[in-house]
Ligand SMILES: Nc1ncnc2c1ncn2[C@@H]1O[C@H](COP(=O)(O)OP(=O)(O)O)[C@@H](O)[C@H]1O
């Protein structure tokens with residue numbers, strides 16, 4: 001399929017999907033509001049929605065070791081879009097899904113990508129989902145992303161979600177909603193760094209319906225300058241289950257971070273834990289690295305990059 | 310060579326407290342061991358040498374150069390290394406990262422492995438471990454020592470290196486110090502309560518209530534601290 005990406009788009013693609021070129025396997029690349037390229041495989045079909053913007057990704061039962069890339073690239077200033085992507089993952093499938101949104105805004109109008117990703121995960125299926133957000137460009141226009149992820153997990157399914165948003169995005173309001181059936185396991189790792197006057201709100205709502213279901217959410221974030229972050233997590237244990245959320249934030253300069261945990265046991269066999277720690281970089285960590293010959297600034301950079309690694 | 314001239318440290322937050330009083334000390338030997346009761350000011354003295362604490366008065370000279378006003382970083386670059394009494398934990402930073410930072414360059418596996426095996430750790434098991442709460446106190450102490458080996462500076466300070474190294478023998482620790490001196494030919498300052506470490510000292514400094522109460526060779530000092538005065542024989546290991 002002939003697909004041409006310009007330099008800015010290729011850079012965005014590399015940042016959000018670690019791709020240097022058009023990927024192998026199934027993919028759908030969306031640039032500036034339209035589909036720029038698509039490829040399907042024998043087991044993975046991608047179909048455009050007719051009633052709204054977005055696609056259906058249909059993964060056949062038993063599909064093993066395949067990957068799907070669905071990056072979204074916005075390189076023109078002033079584009080605002082709302083996209084619905086639905087993933088239908090068949091029983092026993094084992095796949096890697098890489099999504100991500102890159103915005104280059106060189107103009108003064110706001111660029112905004114709102115997306116709803118819904119996952120319908122079959123029994124025993126295993127999914128690794130990676131999502132990166134990246135923004136750059138020196139225009140005054142804001143770069144805004146509001147992703148919603150809805151995860152419906154079938155019996156004994158496994159979903160591992162890795163999200164990262166390191167600088168670049170001015171405003172983000174992320175919401176992740178999950179419902180787990182018997183034996184399902186959800187693992188979420190979130191990495192976030194805000195600076196300037198950026199704002200990021202991340203909200204988790206996890207319902208553990210199934211017997212022996214479990215959810216483990218770890219959020220690590222750094223808030224610099226005048227930025228603001230809010231971490232909200234609600235975990236409801238409605239059966240014999242395990243829920244664990246952890247929010248670990250480093251706050252610097254004049255930044256502010258709020259962590260609002262809510263855990264609720266609706267069952268005597270539900271075991272739920274929430275941990276939250278917010279604070280500046282420990283002085284002794286800086287001192288240790290300075291005794292190795294690093295300047296305070298270098299020590300700070302090492303501590304942050306390790307923390308978000 | 311390190312010289313401390315009339316170094317004093319007084320804190321005033323809750324009434325005046327003299328933590329170190331008029332310390333005069335020259336460190337120009339292979340091994341100098343500072344010993345003394347808890348709270349006598351040993352760690353404070355080490356932190357003053359490393360630049361972590363600024364003395365209220367006095368002067369510090371490294372090879373004749375006045376370093377009193379130098380920052381922690383500048384002193385590290387000038388050739389001072391410091392293994393903390395309580396090593397620091399980091400989230401996300403690995404043993405390899407710390408050893409590389411200590412060495413000032415990216416080491417290959419064999420080089421990093423050498424430093425770790427010297428302190429009794431198998432590199433394969435540890436090199437990619439995060440230096441976080443999952444490591445035990447004793448493991449952290451050994452990694453702390455490995456970092457000092459990787460730095461290889463002319464002055465190395467160890468604050469109670471023996472604490473928590475239960476699984477590893479004192480003999481190995483002493484061999485590390487000896488090998489370190491052979492390869493670097495620098496000065497090694499060890500804060501310790503351990504008789505076996507005192508035994509290798511060329512010079513022992515006994516600190517009491519922030520003052521040097523005795524200073525001399527091990528033959529001069531050992532009988533006094535191990536005999537009648539001070540340490541209860543039951544507590545001696
Ligand atoms: N910032 C401080 N403010 C008040 N007291 C301190 C401060 N730092 C250390 N001290 C006190 O100084 C004394 C010496 O401490 P330290 O050097 O850690 O002793 P050592 O290492 O010999 O056990 C202790 O009594 C300690 O409580």
Ligand SMILES: [Mg+2]
Nearest residue numbers: 351352353394
């Ligand atoms: Mg001490």
